[in-house]
Amino acid sequence: MISDRPNPIHGSGSQGSVDDRVSGRVRAMIPFEPCVSVGRPLQDMKSLGLLLLATIVAAEQRYDGYEVLRFYPETHEDLAFLAELRKDNRLDFWTEIRRPTTDVMVPPSMMNELQRLLSSHPIAHDTMIPDVQKLVDLQRAGMPEDGSPRAMSWDSYHRLSDIHDYLDELAASYPDLVTVFSIGESFEGRDLKMIKISSGVATQKIWIDAGIHAREWIAPATATYIIRELVENYDANKDIVDTFDWYIFPAHNPDGYEYTHTNVRSPGASDDPCSDIFAGPEPFSESETAAVESFLIPENADGSFQVFLTVHSYSQVWLSPWSWTLELPVDYDDLRELGEIAITALAEVHGTEYEFGATTEIFYFAPGPSDDWAKGAAGIKYAYTIELRDTGTFGFLLPPEQIIPTGEETWAAVAAVARFFQ
Numbered sequence: 001m002i003s004d005r006p007n008p009i010h011g012s013g014s015q016g017s018v019d020d021r022v023s024g025r026v027r028a029m030i031p032f033e034p035c036v037s038v039g040r041p042l043q044d045m046k047s048l049g050l051l052l053l054a055t056i057v058a059a060e061q062r063y064d065g066y067e068v069l070r071f072y073p074e075t076h077e078d079l080a081f082l083a084e085l086r087k088d089n090r091l092d093f094w095t096e097i098r099r100p101t102t103d104v105m106v107p108p109s110m111m112n113e114l115q116r117l118l119s120s121h122p123i124a125h126d127t128m129i130p131d132v133q134k135l136v137d138l139q140r141a142g143m144p145e146d147g148s149p150r151a152m153s154w155d156s157y158h159r160l161s162d163i164h165d166y167l168d169e170l171a172a173s174y175p176d177l178v179t180v181f182s183i184g185e186s187f188e189g190r191d192l193k194m195i196k197i198s199s200g201v202a203t204q205k206i207w208i209d210a211g212i213h214a215r216e217w218i219a220p221a222t223a224t225y226i227i228r229e230l231v232e233n234y235d236a237n238k239d240i241v242d243t244f245d246w247y248i249f250p251a252h253n254p255d256g257y258e259y260t261h262t263n264v265r266s267p268g269a270s271d272d273p274c275s276d277i278f279a280g281p282e283p284f285s286e287s288e289t290a291a292v293e294s295f296l297i298p299e300n301a302d303g304s305f306q307v308f309l310t311v312h313s314y315s316q317v318w319l320s321p322w323s324w325t326l327e328l329p330v331d332y333d334d335l336r337e338l339g340e341i342a343i344t345a346l347a348e349v350h351g352t353e354y355e356f357g358a359t360t361e362i363f364y365f366a367p368g369p370s371d372d373w374a375k376g377a378a379g380i381k382y383a384y385t386i387e388l389r390d391t392g393t394f395g396f397l398l399p400p401e402q403i404i405p406t407g408e409e410t411w412a413a414v415a416a417v418a419r420f421f422q
């Protein structure tokens with residue numbers, strides 16, 4: 001979800017009150033200013049943070065008895081109260097603070113205190129997930145504990161090396177269709193691997209990225225599913241492949257992704273770069289997003305990119321810009337037309353209902369996602385953020401049985417987008 005912490009593409013973060021964030025939306029287009037409210041430079045945080053990360057948080061964290069509560073804020077005061085609660089680093093906001101629902105993970109040690117705080121400002125809520133660890137275990141089913149490499153599949157989740165190996169195998173097996181290259185290095189030195197799929201006939205381009213938020217495991221899994229359809233099912237999907245040159249970046253935040261596999265499944269509780277207990281990977285995506293900017297801006301100098309899709313979870317929404325103003329893009333009707341085509345095609349596969357809208361229509365105000373940047377700064381007309389399954393039963397912890405259905409329906413949506421340009 002868009003609640004994860006800020007990075008250069010996403011614009012400003014979630015520091016401060018709801019009011020601050022609303023008035024601060026003009027920052028959406030400029031690079032993220034880390035820890036403005038605290039004034040600690042990101043560079044210091046990085047060296048310190050990495051050290052802490054390596055030494056203190058060595059073991060995988062467990063979530064026994066952690067609950068995810070769903071709040072139903074109604075008034076501005078409710079939202080402001082949640083914003084106040086968010087300052088407590090023990091609480092992990094799974095969604096942005098928003099109407100109609102805001103999801104928050106609470107450690108068992110804090111439940112009484114939270115209920116006491118809520119007695120001063122009651123907000124309707126119920127328990128969405130009663131025991132987070134159970135879902136963590138379910139989600140890991142089929143994954144080797146030692147992280148040993150496996151051939152790519154979509155009946156379980158995979159580590160980063162499996163995803164990268166899969167791209168390399170495709171490049172080796174389909175040299176006329178596939179090129180794999182790195183657009184840079186992550187903060188910890190991992191390759192930022194991109195796959196370009198081109199049959200050589202298209203004049204238009206499409207961009208798909210996934211996994212900028214580390215704990216949204218379904219996003220990279222879905223991106224690789226789409227890659228498989230385009231490459232390994234090329235004969236069946238030839239018309240779609242030939243419509244665009246496809247640029248797919250399936251693991252946008254490789255450090256964070258690995259970190260959620262080995263250490264903290266749900267980095268949110270401590271992913272505030274301004275927090276003293278900071279241990280999360282999200283802010284490290286800084287170098288990754290810079291790599292995207294320096295790749296995409298010149299690549300789109302001729303305006304050949306028609307579509308930009310950034311894949312996240314969860315909420316089942318197909319979002320268009322803007323996230324920083326209630327005003328709609330001047331060509332919003334065009335964006336809505338294609339967005340509706342996409343979610344209609346998606347629903348036809350398994351009946352999964354998505355909502356389409358501008359970010360501010362659906363979620364009130366939220367930190368600026370990269371579709372804002374893609375449309376506003378990179379000049380790509382059809383820029384969307386996709387929030388995949390589900391609507392909260394599992395949240396970020398979508399079980400592996402849902403990877404293939406999610407892949408199938410999302411592929412149908414992406415294929416419908418491509419056909420729109422034929």
Ligand SMILES: [Zn+2]
Binds near residue numbers: 001003213313
């Ligand atoms: Zn996200």
